[in-house]
Amino acid sequence: MSQVEQKEVDRSGMEVSDETAIEIINMNKWYGDFHVLKDINMVVNRGERIVVCGPSGSGKSTLIRCINRLEEHQKGDIIVDGTELSSDLKNIDKIRSEVGMVFQHFNLFPHLSILENCTLAPIWVRKTPKKEAEEIAMHFLEKVKIPEQALKYPGQLSGGQQQRVAIARSLCMKPRIMLFDEPTSALDPEMIAEVLDTMVQLAEEGMTMIVVTHEMGFARKVANRVVFMDQGQIVEQNSPEQFFDNPQSERTQLFLSQILGH
Amino acid sequence: MSEQSYVRTEMLSEQPAPLGQTGMLKWMRENLFSSIMNSIMTVVSFAVIILVLMQLIPWMMQPSWVSGSLRQCLDDPNIDGACWGVIRDRFNQLMYGFYPHAEQWRPNLAVVLMLVAVAPVLFDKLPRKMVWFSAIYPFLGAWLLWGGSAWTPILVVAGFAIGYIAFKMLHNMVGNMAMIGAVLAAVIWWLYGIGSVSAWLHSMLPIGIEAVPSSQFGGFMLSMTIGISGIALSLPIGIVLALGRQSDMFIIKTLSVGYIELIRGVPLITLLFVASVLLNFFMPPGTNFDLILRVIIMVTLFAAAYMAEVIRGGLAALPVGQYEAADALGLDYWKSMRLIIMPQALKISIPGIVGSFIGLFKDTTLVSVIGLLDPVGLIRTIQGSAEWNGLVWELFLFVSLLFWLFCFSMSRYSMYLERKLQTSH
Ligand SMILES: Nc1ncnc2c1ncn2[C@@H]1O[C@H](COP(=O)(O)OP(=O)(O)OP(=O)(O)O)[C@@H](O)[C@H]1O
Ligand SMILES: [Mg+2]
Numbered sequence: 001m002s003q004v005e006q007k008e009v010d011r012s013g014m015e016v017s018d019e020t021a022i023e024i025i026n027m028n029k030w031y032g033d034f035h036v037l038k039d040i041n042m043v044v045n046r047g048e049r050i051v052v053c054g055p056s057g058s059g060k061s062t063l064i065r066c067i068n069r070l071e072e073h074q075k076g077d078i079i080v081d082g083t084e085l086s087s088d089l090k091n092i093d094k095i096r097s098e099v100g101m102v103f104q105h106f107n108l109f110p111h112l113s114i115l116e117n118c119t120l121a122p123i124w125v126r127k128t129p130k131k132e133a134e135e136i137a138m139h140f141l142e143k144v145k146i147p148e149q150a151l152k153y154p155g156q157l158s159g160g161q162q163q164r165v166a167i168a169r170s171l172c173m174k175p176r177i178m179l180f181d182e183p184t185s186a187l188d189p190e191m192i193a194e195v196l197d198t199m200v201q202l203a204e205e206g207m208t209m210i211v212v213t214h215e216m217g218f219a220r221k222v223a224n225r226v227v228f229m230d231q232g233q234i235v236e237q238n239s240p241e242q243f244f245d246n247p248q249s250e251r252t253q254l255f256l257s258q259i260l261g262h
Numbered sequence: 263m264s265e266q267s268y269v270r271t272e273m274l275s276e277q278p279a280p281l282g283q284t285g286m287l288k289w290m291r292e293n294l295f296s297s298i299m300n301s302i303m304t305v306v307s308f309a310v311i312i313l314v315l316m317q318l319i320p321w322m323m324q325p326s327w328v329s330g331s332l333r334q335c336l337d338d339p340n341i342d343g344a345c346w347g348v349i350r351d352r353f354n355q356l357m358y359g360f361y362p363h364a365e366q367w368r369p370n371l372a373v374v375l376m377l378v379a380v381a382p383v384l385f386d387k388l389p390r391k392m393v394w395f396s397a398i399y400p401f402l403g404a405w406l407l408w409g410g411s412a413w414t415p416i417l418v419v420a421g422f423a424i425g426y427i428a429f430k431m432l433h434n435m436v437g438n439m440a441m442i443g444a445v446l447a448a449v450i451w452w453l454y455g456i457g458s459v460s461a462w463l464h465s466m467l468p469i470g471i472e473a474v475p476s477s478q479f480g481g482f483m484l485s486m487t488i489g490i491s492g493i494a495l496s497l498p499i500g501i502v503l504a505l506g507r508q509s510d511m512f513i514i515k516t517l518s519v520g521y522i523e524l525i526r527g528v529p530l531i532t533l534l535f536v537a538s539v540l541l542n543f544f545m546p547p548g549t550n551f552d553l554i555l556r557v558i559i560m561v562t563l564f565a566a567a568y569m570a571e572v573i574r575g576g577l578a579a580l581p582v583g584q585y586e587a588a589d590a591l592g593l594d595y596w597k598s599m600r601l602i603i604m605p606q607a608l609k610i611s612i613p614g615i616v617g618s619f620i621g622l623f624k625d626t627t628l629v630s631v632i633g634l635l636d637p638v639g640l641i642r643t644i645q646g647s648a649e650w651n652g653l654v655w656e657l658f659l660f661v662s663l664l665f666w667l668f669c670f671s672m673s674r675y676s677m678y679l680e681r682k683l684q685t686s687h
Binding site (some may be wrong): 070093094097100101103107108111124148169173 | 548581583584586587588589590591592594597601602605606609683686
């Protein structure tokens with residue numbers, strides 16, 4: 001996290017509008033008998049950057065995967081960009097093309113080149129002409145600082161580079177919301193910084209982001225709000241300053257002492 | 263202290279590595295005689311190979327090519343071993359069965375055109391437009407082999423158009439269920455419509471080539487016809503079955519699993535008997551359903567079940583992350599299967615798929631059991647003839663060589679493909 005702290009992040013451009021991007025109302029989810037998410041309520045405004053943290057198994061991944069229907073919730077409502085998530089396939093496809101997702105293990109398509117990874121969805125989902133899709137892809141590959149790798153295959157890139165490609169691949173769909181599920185936890189320490197830098201840059205441009213991460217330096221610098229989860233519930237949500245310096249619940253204090261403590 | 267150092271002023275020119283570090287010798291030492299155990303195995307293996315060859319080569323090297331019968335071979339004092347005259351004498355039959363001599367250019371042409379048709383599928387550097395020829399080849403090839411009115415293959419293709427039109431018309435009324443109507447319309451057309459329409463068109467405008475009935479098919483040509491049709495059809499059906507087996511939809515999943523497990527539990531011979539005897543009972547009376555066509559269907563259905571399991575293995579080997587990434591990008595089911603999942607699953611399954619192809623191709627020899635004259639069936643016919651009665655090895659050797667050549671090329675191609683698709687470094 002120190003890598004991020006060294007840089008002064010310009011937060012002036014990060015205005016949060018009062019338009020709602022995501023609204024989660026009384027959402028519940030079960031895996032069989034196991035109650036993973038319990039009465040989740042959360043509103044994310046456009047341009048807001050939310051960091052979700054909590055102990056392993058607390059349901060962080062499950063929560064953000066419900067937002068683009070990689071997991072199905074059983075009770076309550078999720079409204080993304082004004083569209084309610086229901087079992088209607090049309091709505092699901094619409095939401096998925098508006099919401100980008102970056103995974104812990106990158107999940108690039110190994111049989112396609114970097115460029116093809118980035119152009120595939122715009123061409124097949126957005127029906128963008130190939131040439132234009134390639135231009136967009138190169139634009140975003142430049143943004144994540146690896147345009148020279150465009151013709152290589154994922155297997156030829158380092159972990160940090162792969163994760164930046166994954167971010168570029170999502171951005172090529174011009175999403176309005178980006179979800180990150182522990183984007184740096186599968187990376188070697190020296191590669192974490194390059195990925196976090198990319199994410200900071202994205203935040204500065206006003207992207208609405210929900211980031212599951214344990215990079216507390218990133219949370220402090222970039223987040224508007226930190227959400228702490230434990231045992232399937234949102235225990236506490238607060239501004240980063242309040243959250244780190246003045247945690248309210250005992251569980252939060254315990255968690256913070258564990259990850260910052262030593 | 264005296265300065266006593268000597269520095270060479272020129273570089274020594276490069277010298278060849280000492281003998282025993284390069285070439286043959288080095289290779290042999292590393293691979294054949296690296297340890298005592300290895301050396302013993304090398305010596306024993308070589309001894310066995312040499313012994314076998316010492317028996318085999320003199321047996322094979324016989325001036326028997328021109329002999330006209332086994333008697334002639336036995337009587338000739340110069341011949342003490344293989345009697346190759348049988349291959350010369352019956353070569354045409356082993357290749358074409360009883361296909362009329364004057365028409366044999368047609369299977370030959372069909373093979374050449376087949377190579378053209380598969381080329382763009384096998385090698386992706388060729389122009390994509392060639393795929394159009396690949397699409398019409400099945401009809402063209404079948405017409406070349408069986409002959410008859412040129413209208414028939416055209417009308418068969420028209421069946422797809424009829425299915426499509428039926429789909430379009432029904433789609434507004436019943437949505438996706440229109441698929442069933444479309445298939446039904448096409449099948450009815452193929453079974454009842456084509457015969458009379460083709461005859462009528464032919465009487466108006468007779469173009470065509472001499473018809474060759476299935477009963478005259480035989481030899482390696484028959485194996486190729488059944489084998490290649492089976493290969494080309496079983497792969498797509500296998501893919502659909504593998505996807506069906508993974509489906510969330512209960513009915514589709516149950517049907518796929520049921521089909522696969524049923525077919526895999528039944529010997530191919532049984533299915534071939536069903537094809538030769540039973541299948542006609544299920545057909546509407548009056549339709550004469552070609553025996554070879556029936557066999558192709560059975561072989562395909564059989565191979566597809568195995569293919570489905572091979573491909574399922576490939577699907578299972580893919581990390582779930584691939585499905586999730588495709589979903590998260592907004593690709594729908596069919597697009598994610600086509601663009602993300604299948605290319606990778608098929609690549610993983612190449613060895614298994616080619617294994618199934620090879621198995622299928624060799625299984626075509628089973629058709630001799632239901633009286634079709636494939637090369638193995640012909641061996642028995644030839645052995646039963648007056649001239650070649652009592653001959654054993656030569657024919658089997660020759661037929662084995664034919665099959666081996668075919669299967670070995672498939673195996674080599676699959677290795678080439680695996681290397682080409684290697685993208686990790
Ligand atoms: N497919 C599943 N079936 C059953 N239980 C599951 C499934 N996926 C997750 N779980 C359980 O749900 C709980 C929440 O999982 P989730 O992955 O959301 O946790 P997390 O907070 O992301 O943890 P981590 O920090 O380890 O990633 C865990 O107890 C997990 O064992
Ligand atoms: Mg997780």
